Amino acid sequence: MRDKLQHMHPIVKKVQDAGVVGAGGAGFPAHLKYNTNAEIVLANGAECEPLLYKDKELMRLFPNEVKKGMELVAKAVSASRSILGVKSKNKDVIGQFRGLFGGTKHEIFEMGDYYPAGDEYVLIYEAVGRLVPYGGYPIHIGCVVSNVETLLNVALADSGVPVTETFLTVNGVIKNPMTIKVPIGTPLNEIIEFAGGLTTSEPVAALAGGAMMGQLQTDFTLPVTKTSAGFIFVPMDHTLVRRRSESLSEMKKIGQSACDQCTYCTEFCPRYLLGYHIEPHKVMRSLGFAGEKDDFWGNYAVNCCECNLCSLYACPEDLDPKQACVRSKKNIKLKGLSYTPPETELAAHPMQEHRKVSIHKLTRKLGLLPYNQKADFHLDRFIPTHVNIPLSQHIGVPATPIVNEGSEVSIGQMIGQIPDGEMGAHVHASINGLVKSVTNDNIMIEAK
Known part of the structure; x- marks a missing residue:
């Protein structure tokens, strides 16, 4: 990796210096993704998580x-085409980009309002008709895919501005649902206060990152990161909280006894519909076996993208095929087993176009229609009392602290650095202030 990074395009070097990571997923360091050659750049503005609007608002306000x-x-990647994938319902956004793209090589691909339109495999297939090979990545078919917030951060990086803020939506049982831009490391409880507080005095949980692929969060002192997309606040007795609170042993026990092999989980699986070797209903069979049989059925999980459609929409018994797939993938990895894909050529299922799940139907099934409120961008600048900036907000090794307790720092100053030759991302101060504590995991800064 070290040799390759020594010959980066100047744009890619600026992206590295700015600490840009994939804002729409797991936080893959962007400089590593862009340090290549590709035919097509795909800007992912599909945003398919119910009740989240940060990508839509970002595109509306910052199209340039x-x-x-x-x-x-x-x-940077010598691409001959660049395509923006955006849902056709976002007419105002599309109108803006049509004006901006006129006379350029940029294209707009309009998508339906379905889930998971934002999955990069789905976006690539819909926009350019290509399928990522088994065990491969988009670059293997000439594509580089980036979330629109990542691309905004690339534009800022070109001007020497590092990643210090993130866009996110707050929605649900909150007084003023909104999309806002906040300093990285801001505690969630200060964002709740900024949005007017909660609408209930009953216990509440947050779905951090969205209802489908997000994580359950009950500690509101935790900070937002470069990959935070939004928080949906729901009562503790909401079905989504209950479902996410089930232990692995509970999932396995209930799945063993209740799964009737109806195959709905497989029939609605977006990766199965693209032709990949994944069948969640067969993975459910693994719950009743151990040893070789467990491994055999678990092989049908390897291509799972963990979109959760099988568990939260398709299954009529409210079982958890997604968690069964996650379990099987972990077991296969721990055992060092290799996966051999079928020899048949990849081809989308004939019903792929007709089994797409509309966002409205999904929102209703999730029990979120009562909380489906507009969350327009809030223009007032938000400055927290302090930030607690994680040194690992990305795939790879944590950044190494380069400031000490008691140091004064300013917005944009580098405070955590990638170890030489390692995969990771630099970290920068998101507010002006005084460093209150430094650990191997976090740097806390108190606002001046």
């Missing part, structure tokens, strides 16, 4: 920056 980010990445 998104366009510039697309241009910069296309230049």
Whole structure:
């Protein structure tokens, strides 16, 4: 990796210096993704998690920056095409980009309002008709895919501005649902207060990252990160809280006894419908076996993208095929077993177009229609009392602290650095203030 990084395109070097990571997923360091050659750059503005609007609002308010980010990445990877994937319902956004893209090589691909339109495999297939090979990545079919917030950060990086803020939506049982831009490391409880507080005095949990692929969060002192997309606040007795609170042993016991092999989980699986070797209903069979049989049925989970459609929409028994797939993937990895894909050529299922799940139907099934409120961008600048900035907000090794307790820091100052030659991302101060504590995990800064 060290040799390859010594020959980076100047744009890619700026992206590395700014600490840009994938804002729409697991936080893969963007400089590593862009340090290549590709034919097509795909800007992912599909945003398919119910009740989240940060990508839509970002595109509406900062179209020039998104366009510039697309241009910069296309230049860095020598791409001949760049395409913005956006839902056709977002007419205002599409209108803006049509005006900006006129006379350029940029294209707009309009998508339906379904889940998971934002899955990169789905976006690539819909927009350019290509399928990522088994065990491969988009680059293996000439594509680089980036979330629109990542591309905005690329545009800022080109001007020497590092990643210090993140866009997110707060929705649910909150007085003023909104999309806001906040300093990285801001405690969630201060964001709740900024949004007017909760609408209930009963216990509440947050679905951090969304209802489908997000995590359950009950500690509101935890900070937001570069990959935070939003928080949906729901009562503790909501079905989504109960479902996420089930232990692995409970999932296994209930799945063993109640799964009737109806195959709905497989029939609605977006990766199965693209032709991949994944059948969640067969993975459910693994719950009743151990040893070789467990491994055999678990093989049908390897291509799972963990979108949760099988568990939270398709299954009529409210079982958890997704968690069964996660369990099987972990077991296979721990045992060092290799996966051999079928020899048949990848081809989408004939029903792929007709089994797409609309966001409205999904929102209703999730029990979130009562909380489905507009969350327009809030223009007032939000400055927290303090930030607690994690040194690992990305795939790879944590950044190494380069400031000490008691140091004064300013917005944009590097406070955590990637170890030489390692995969990771630099970390920068998100507010002006005084460093109150430094550990191997976090740096806390108190606002001046």
